[in-house]
Amino acid sequence: MDDKIKVLLEEISVFKAESKEQLEQFRIRFLGKKGLLTDLFGRMKEIEPALRKDYGKWVNELKVKAEEKLGEFRSSFESNDEPGYEGDLTLPGENIPLGALHPISIVRNRITEIFSRIGFYVSEGPEIEDDWHNFSALNFPEEHPARDMQDTFFINLSPPYSLRTHTSSVQVRVMENSKPPIRTISPGRVYRNEAISARAHCFFHQVEGLYIDENVSFADLKQTLLYFAKEMFSPETKIRLRPSFFPFTEPSAEMDISCNFCGGKGCNICKHTGWVEILGCGMVDPAVLENCKIDGERYSGFAFGMGIERIAMLKYDIKDLRIFSENDVRFLKQFTGI
Numbered sequence: 449m450d451d452k453i454k455v456l457l458e459e460i461s462v463f464k465a466e467s468k469e470q471l472e473q474f475r476i477r478f479l480g481k482k483g484l485l486t487d488l489f490g491r492m493k494e495i496e497p498a499l500r501k502d503y504g505k506w507v508n509e510l511k512v513k514a515e516e517k518l519g520e521f522r523s524s525f526e527s528n529d530e531p532g533y534e535g536d537l538t539l540p541g542e543n544i545p546l547g548a549l550h551p552i553s554i555v556r557n558r559i560t561e562i563f564s565r566i567g568f569y570v571s572e573g574p575e576i577e578d579d580w581h582n583f584s585a586l587n588f589p590e591e592h593p594a595r596d597m598q599d600t601f602f603i604n605l606s607p608p609y610s611l612r613t614h615t616s617s618v619q620v621r622v623m624e625n626s627k628p629p630i631r632t633i634s635p636g637r638v639y640r641n642e643a644i645s646a647r648a649h650c651f652f653h654q655v656e657g658l659y660i661d662e663n664v665s666f667a668d669l670k671q672t673l674l675y676f677a678k679e680m681f682s683p684e685t686k687i688r689l690r691p692s693f694f695p696f697t698e699p700s701a702e703m704d705i706s707c708n709f710c711g712g713k714g715c716n717i718c719k720h721t722g723w724v725e726i727l728g729c730g731m732v733d734p735a736v737l738e739n740c741k742i743d744g745e746r747y748s749g750f751a752f753g754m755g756i757e758r759i760a761m762l763k764y765d766i767k768d769l770r771i772f773s774e775n776d777v778r779f780l781k782q783f784t785g786i
């Protein structure tokens with residue numbers, strides 16, 4: 449049988465109209481004056497005489513099937529419109545399309561689940577923060593240039609409020625309100641005054657983690673984050689730590705994972721280095737502990753922070769972070785079932 453006709457027969461056999469409009473489109477496509485069947489019948493003269501009879505038979509079959517389909521759905525839509533209709537209880541139920549979790553939610557849930565397995569509790573707090581919880585308690589003195597990196601949206605009140613630039617502010621609240629041992633993970637939306645591009649937005653999502661107890665060391669930090677990287681990406685994942693700076697940790701580091709796309713050999717994703725940066729971390733600066741009324745002589749701790757968009761971009765190979773907040777269903781639909 450002619451391949452084209454086969455494909456059309458298949459299309460007709462799987463077709464389901466969800467609305468009158470869809471059915472009308474189906475009718476126009478196949479049975480309309482300028483539809484496919486008119487076209488196929490019109491081609492009869494182009495067919496070799498020996499094959500014409502079979503060709504005619506197939507096109508006819510196609511027509512019968514299209515008419516049957518049309519009749520099947522037409523009756524179901526029309527009877528629906530009748531006043532006093534009580535419903536044909538044998539009709540199949542209406543198709544309810546399944547929704548999907550947003551990729552940011554998927555990744556956030558995965559991160560919190562991994563840390564909750566080793567005793568971290570989720571903490572949340574306000575997005576509109578005072579200066580103390582967002583900056584001063586975290587060792588950003590007023591007028592210090594470190595604040596420039598975290599320019600945000602200020603609300604002109606006295607004292608001033610602003611949109612939080614990280615969820616460390618939540619962890620400051622946890623430290624102020626509880627006693628060590630503290631193991632907490634703070635997911636949430638944060639804001640920065642950024643020029644919007646494929647890599648930066650004026651808001652994004654973060655997960656920060658904090659662990660405070662007696663004798664918490666850099667080795668604990670490293671092993672905890674290695675466990676996380678293996679669970680989040682793959683059991684083969686390696687990590688490396690590079691020295692860095694944050695006002696609230698000392699020492700501070702950026703953590704890279706071995707590139708999951710090329711296995712560390714070098715590719716576009718890792719810019720041919722074999723490594724991809726995924727988070728910042730460090731030992732909590734004793735000054736921060738003291739700000740939150742925790743004895744920095746007795747207790748120590750580590751903290752880390754990561755951007756959820758960044759992890760999602762790596763996991764799902766997404767090149768532009770603006771797509772996360774455009775609400776385009778063609779993008780969101782792709783996460784059904786994850």
Ligand code: 2NL
Binds near residue numbers: 697729733755
């Ligand atoms: C990054 C780096 C980091 C923290 C966040 C933190 C919180 C408290 C005290 C000390 Cl309460 N530190 N959080 C520490 C190091 C890095 O985030 O790149 N985030 C997207």
